[in-house]
Amino acid sequence: MPFTPFHFGPGALLHAAAPRQVSFLAFCAANVAIDVESLYNLVNHRHPVHAFFHSYLGATLAALALIGLFPALRRCAARIRLPNPLDWQGLSLRPVVIGAALGAWSHVALDSLMHADIAPLAPWSGRNHLLGIVPLDMLHTACAAAGVLGLLIIGVRSVVATARRGG
Ligand SMILES: [Zn+2]
Numbered sequence: 225m226p227f228t229p230f231h232f233g234p235g236a237l238l239h240a241a242a243p244r245q246v247s248f249l250a251f252c253a254a255n256v257a258i259d260v261e262s263l264y265n266l267v268n269h270r271h272p273v274h275a276f277f278h279s280y281l282g283a284t285l286a287a288l289a290l291i292g293l294f295p296a297l298r299r300c301a302a303r304i305r306l307p308n309p310l311d312w313q314g315l316s317l318r319p320v321v322i323g324a325a326l327g328a329w330s331h332v333a334l335d336s337l338m339h340a341d342i343a344p345l346a347p348w349s350g351r352n353h354l355l356g357i358v359p360l361d362m363l364h365t366a367c368a369a370a371g372v373l374g375l376l377i378i379g380v381r382s383v384v385a386t387a388r389r390g391g
Pocket residue numbers: 225226258259262274278331335
């Protein structure tokens with residue numbers, strides 16, 4: 225999708241469903257990393273805009289690169305003071321692997337529904353069987369609804385946990 229944050233919605237819901245198994249930050253990082261490709265191609269007028277990293281093979285490699293970066297970043301964080309949003313420095317490798325993989329593969333799947341220039345199974349096939357099977361507005365609404373539902377679950381869980389600690 226040209227607007228990457230729509231991809232974060234399903235990530236918020238997956239994280240809400242399994243907070244210790246799925247890193248939301250790794251999910252989002254994989255989505256952003258993959259869309260760097262489309263941004264680069266758009267800016268440089270290159271076609272297809274959605275190329276190698278928008279295939280399952282390319283997205284898997286992008287996820288593996290992020291997963292490989294995680295231990296190095298944690299080693300850096302032990303030496304120099306790095307920002308720690310969503311307590312990423314406290315994550316183990318498992319939720320990072322699951323979050324990055326789900327983020328990468330869901331990115332290709334969702335983009336395949338709406339972009340004609342994607343070949344998700346490249347280099348083995350140039351066809352995109354998912355194109356157009358879901359109307360665009362329904363796709364955007366579903367992604368946004370997943371995000372709202374995920375945040376709602378996280379919010380309610382946080383309020384319940386605070387109430388239990390307080391009472
Ligand atoms: Zn994309």
